[in-house]
Amino acid sequence: MxxxxxxxxxxxxxxxxxxxxxxxxxxxxxxxxxxxxxxxxxxxxxxxxxxxxxxxxxxxxxxxxxxxxxxxxxxxxxxxxxxxxxxxxxxxxxxxxxxxxxxxYSIPKIKVTRQYEAVEDLPMGQQMQVDFGQVTVRNTFHQPQKLWFMACVLSHSRYKFVYWLDRPFTTADVIQAHEQAFAFYGGLPQEIVYDQDHLILVSENGGDLIYTKEFANYLAYRSFKVYMCKKGDPESKGKVENVVGYVKKNFARHRTYYNLAQWSEDCLAWLERTGNGKVHQTTKKIPAEVFQQERLYLRPFQEQYFITQVKASITRVVRKDNTILYAGNRYSFPLGTYDDKGKRVGLKIQSDTLTIYDWETGEVLAQHAICHEKGKLIQNTNHKRDRSKGIQALMQQVAGRFPEPDQATLFLKEIYQRKQRYMRDQLQKIQEVMNKANPHSGVIGQALAYCLTYQLYSAAAFSDAVQHFMQQAQRQQAHHHEHQPEIKPTMLGHQSHSQVKAEIRDPQVYIRILEGESLCQKA
Incomplete structure (x- = not known):
C-alpha cells in the first residue's frame, strides 16, 4: 500500500x-x-x-x-x-x-442476500407503478429548497411521468397528480402499484385494504385495480424505485430552482429529452417509441375528476402521549384526544402553521408553528396537565377541617413549597391523623399552632404534635381522677338508719382534743 x-x-x-x-x-x-x-x-x-x-x-x-x-x-x-x-x-x-x-484466518463475513427472479414484461396497458420522492436543491439565492414529487412509470414501455410540489403532498395532491399523469399518458392502466403510503392507505387490514376517504372515492370513480406492496418489500415496485433515483441524480442534482412552474416545465423537457428519449438499459428500447404502441391499450381517459371539494388529508394516528409525528417532530393535542381505537386526525399546512383537525367532524384540535428542526416536542401550554388543580382543591378541603382554616391554609402552603412532589401523600397523612383525633378535644388546633410556632412543616411533624397533645390530655385527665375523693353511697339496708341524727358538740370540745386533752378523762 x-x-x-x-x-x-x-x-x-x-x-x-x-x-x-x-x-x-x-x-x-x-x-x-x-x-x-x-x-x-x-x-x-x-x-x-x-x-x-x-x-x-x-x-x-x-x-x-x-x-x-x-x-x-x-x-x-x-x-x-x-x-x-x-x-x-x-x-x-x-x-x-x-x-x-x-x-x-480466512473467515469471511457471511451476508444473507435475497434471491430475485427475472420476470417477463407485463402486457401493454396493464400496470403503472407509483412512488414518492423528495430532493433538496438550491434556489437563486443559493439557499436550500425542498421539493416533493410523485413519479409514475408504465411497466411495459418504461414511459415516465413526474409531478412536482414545493410542499408535502396531501391526498388531494395525490389525486391531482394521478389526473395529470392520466392526461399525460392519454389513458388509464388496468392496475397501479403503490407502496403503503398514509395518503392512500389507512390500514392493510389483512388484505382487506382500508383507503383514506378521498382516495376511496377517487378509486370508485376511476375503477382501476390497486396492487399494494407489503411492508418492507419495496422491491415489488422496483421499476419506479429506479425512476425515483434517476430523477434525483440525473435531473434534480445541481439544478437551480427558480419557481415551481419553471421547474415542472424543465422536468417535462428532461423527460422528453432523456427520461423517455434514451435507450433503456434493460429493454434496450426507447420508452417513447414503445409507448406509441402501449397507449393504444390504455383505458380511455375522459373528463378530469372534480377535486375542488377534496380537503387536504395528510393524516396521522394519535399516539398514546396525545401527540402526532410530523416531519421528525412531535406535535401535541389537548389531553383526552387519544383513544385506543386508532383515532386519526387530518393535517393542514399553511405557510409555517400546522393545523390539526378531527378527521370525522372537522373540528380544529390544535394549531402549531411548524418546527424546522428534528426530534423536538412542540407543545401548547394549554395541552399540559394542570397538576396543581387537584392538589389545590384537596388543600382547601383539608384546611376546612381545622378549627382555624386560615392558619391551616398557611401551614399547608408551606408544606407545598417544601414537598410539592409528595403533596398528595402529605395531605392524605394529615387527614388520617385528623380522623383518629377527637375533634372536640382541641388537640388539632394545639398541634397546628405548635407546628407554626416552631416552623415544623410536614405531615410527620403534625402527626407527632397531635400524638403529643393527645397523650398530654390523657395524663391530665388521669391525674384529675386520682385526687377526686371517693364518695360511697350509704347503704340503706334498714329503715331505722334514715332516722339517726348525728350528735352536735361544742367546738371547744374539739379544740381541747387537739391540745391533747382526752375526752374520756374529762368525762
Missing amino acids: YLEIQQLKKLGLNKSQIARRLGISRNTVYKYINMTPEEFEDMLEHMEVRQKKLDCIKEKLITWLKQYPDISSAQIHDWIKERYPDLTVGESTVRCYVSQLRKE
Whole structure:
C-alpha cells in the first residue's frame, strides 16, 4: 500500500483521488504520502514488536468468528465489555482487529442476500407503478429548497411521468397528480402499484385494504385495480424505485430552482429529452417509441375528476402521549384526544402553521408553528396537565377541617413549597391523623399552632404534635381522677338508719382534743 501510494503520487493524483483509487481512507493517505522509506521501515520494525490490546483474548475472538461467521464487530465489542470488563478498548480498535483476523484466518463475513427472479414484461396497458420522492436543491439565492414529487412509470414501455410540489403532498395532491399523469399518458392502466403510503392507505387490514376517504372515492370513480406492496418489500415496485433515483441524480442534482412552474416545465423537457428519449438499459428500447404502441391499450381517459371539494388529508394516528409525528417532530393535542381505537386526525399546512383537525367532524384540535428542526416536542401550554388543580382543591378541603382554616391554609402552603412532589401523600397523612383525633378535644388546633410556632412543616411533624397533645390530655385527665375523693353511697339496708341524727358538740370540745386533752378523762 505504501508503494502504491507513492506511485500514484508521482503520477500527479491528489490525496482524495489516491484514496478512491485504492479504496482506503484519506487519513491513511495522509499518513503515508509524505513518509520517507526510512521512516516507513522504522514504523514496520516498531509494529513487529508492538503488543496489541486484544492479543490477550485473540484465541477467544477467533473462536467467536468461526462459530458465528456473520457476527459484527459492534457485537463483538459489546461481548468484550460484557465478559472482560477490565479490558478497555475502543470500537474502532475492535473493528480493525477483527477485520485483520478475518483476513489472516480466512473467515469471511457471511451476508444473507435475497434471491430475485427475472420476470417477463407485463402486457401493454396493464400496470403503472407509483412512488414518492423528495430532493433538496438550491434556489437563486443559493439557499436550500425542498421539493416533493410523485413519479409514475408504465411497466411495459418504461414511459415516465413526474409531478412536482414545493410542499408535502396531501391526498388531494395525490389525486391531482394521478389526473395529470392520466392526461399525460392519454389513458388509464388496468392496475397501479403503490407502496403503503398514509395518503392512500389507512390500514392493510389483512388484505382487506382500508383507503383514506378521498382516495376511496377517487378509486370508485376511476375503477382501476390497486396492487399494494407489503411492508418492507419495496422491491415489488422496483421499476419506479429506479425512476425515483434517476430523477434525483440525473435531473434534480445541481439544478437551480427558480419557481415551481419553471421547474415542472424543465422536468417535462428532461423527460422528453432523456427520461423517455434514451435507450433503456434493460429493454434496450426507447420508452417513447414503445409507448406509441402501449397507449393504444390504455383505458380511455375522459373528463378530469372534480377535486375542488377534496380537503387536504395528510393524516396521522394519535399516539398514546396525545401527540402526532410530523416531519421528525412531535406535535401535541389537548389531553383526552387519544383513544385506543386508532383515532386519526387530518393535517393542514399553511405557510409555517400546522393545523390539526378531527378527521370525522372537522373540528380544529390544535394549531402549531411548524418546527424546522428534528426530534423536538412542540407543545401548547394549554395541552399540559394542570397538576396543581387537584392538589389545590384537596388543600382547601383539608384546611376546612381545622378549627382555624386560615392558619391551616398557611401551614399547608408551606408544606407545598417544601414537598410539592409528595403533596398528595402529605395531605392524605394529615387527614388520617385528623380522623383518629377527637375533634372536640382541641388537640388539632394545639398541634397546628405548635407546628407554626416552631416552623415544623410536614405531615410527620403534625402527626407527632397531635400524638403529643393527645397523650398530654390523657395524663391530665388521669391525674384529675386520682385526687377526686371517693364518695360511697350509704347503704340503706334498714329503715331505722334514715332516722339517726348525728350528735352536735361544742367546738371547744374539739379544740381541747387537739391540745391533747382526752375526752374520756374529762368525762
